[in-house]
Amino acid sequence: MNVVYEPKGRAREYSELACNLYRGCTHGCRYCYAPSCMRTTGEKWHATAAPRRDVLQNLEKDAIKLRGDSRCILFCFLSDPYQPIERTERLTRQALGIVAKHRLNSQVLTKGCADLIQEDIGLMKDARTQLGITLCFADDSIRSDWEPGASTVDDRMTVLKAAHKEGIFTWVSLEPVIDPDQALTVIRMAHPYVNFWKVGKLNHMKEQEKTVNWGKFLYDAEELFTKFGAKYYIKNDLRSFAMKQ
Numbered sequence: 001m002n003v004v005y006e007p008k009g010r011a012r013e014y015s016e017l018a019c020n021l022y023r024g025c026t027h028g029c030r031y032c033y034a035p036s037c038m039r040t041t042g043e044k045w046h047a048t049a050a051p052r053r054d055v056l057q058n059l060e061k062d063a064i065k066l067r068g069d070s071r072c073i074l075f076c077f078l079s080d081p082y083q084p085i086e087r088t089e090r091l092t093r094q095a096l097g098i099v100a101k102h103r104l105n106s107q108v109l110t111k112g113c114a115d116l117i118q119e120d121i122g123l124m125k126d127a128r129t130q131l132g133i134t135l136c137f138a139d140d141s142i143r144s145d146w147e148p149g150a151s152t153v154d155d156r157m158t159v160l161k162a163a164h165k166e167g168i169f170t171w172v173s174l175e176p177v178i179d180p181d182q183a184l185t186v187i188r189m190a191h192p193y194v195n196f197w198k199v200g201k202l203n204h205m206k207e208q209e210k211t212v213n214w215g216k217f218l219y220d221a222e223e224l225f226t227k228f229g230a231k232y233y234i235k236n237d238l239r240s241f242a243m244k245q
């Protein structure tokens with residue numbers, strides 16, 4: 001395959017297949033893992049985004065090869081599919097059309113432009129695309145400190161509500177958890193509109209990680225999920241703290 005690939009490691013816990021449409025991401029999240037994966041600096045990766053060369057043509061070729069494969073293709077791990085450049089390029093919209101045409105399963109993971117996501121909700125509904133929203137903070141001032149170029153908490157909630165109302169399968173990526181109180185507030189705030197939760201801890205920021213009692217957070221989060229009857233998945237690196245309370 002050319003642009004559809006099988007993620008490895010922690011990403012594999014999210015999806016068996018993935019496709020990155022853009023190179024670079026202007027959201028500029030402080031915890032971003034993409035620059036190290038792509039062997040570049042955060043400064044360069046977050047400065048600009050551009051369509052990957054021939055990405056849609058290659059996706060079409062991969063989709064033909066994948067016909068009949070029930071695995072879900074995730075857009076995107078190393079860039080956001082709804083960052084501002086999508087307004088002019090519409091790669092995500094076209095990519096969803098391609099996978100739908102070939103009857104492949106798809107999911108989106110974004111913290112991007114709410115208006116663009118809303119415009120594609122009808123397409124996602126027809127294609128039975130699962131919509132994943134990253135939501136780690138309830139307080140937008142904390143969100144803007146960690147994810148300066150991404151959409152606001154209110155915008156993400158609006159999208160979740162709209163998609164859920166339309167019958168789209170919604171999931172929240174509660175990752176990376178940085179502030180446990182914020183994460184628990186997100187669960188309380190968003191659970192009526194979320195079909196599935198995926199929860200993972202902060203990684204690669206040792207000093208920040210040390211400030212969190214991960215065992216306690218895990219206990220509190222599972223207690224809330226149970227209370228709300230929510231379906232969820234705890235990623236392995238957070239799950240490993242279960243015995244350390």
Ligand code: SF4
Binds near residue numbers: 028080
């Ligand atoms: S949305 Fe993802 S790829 Fe973009 S800056 Fe944030 S963590 Fe990095």
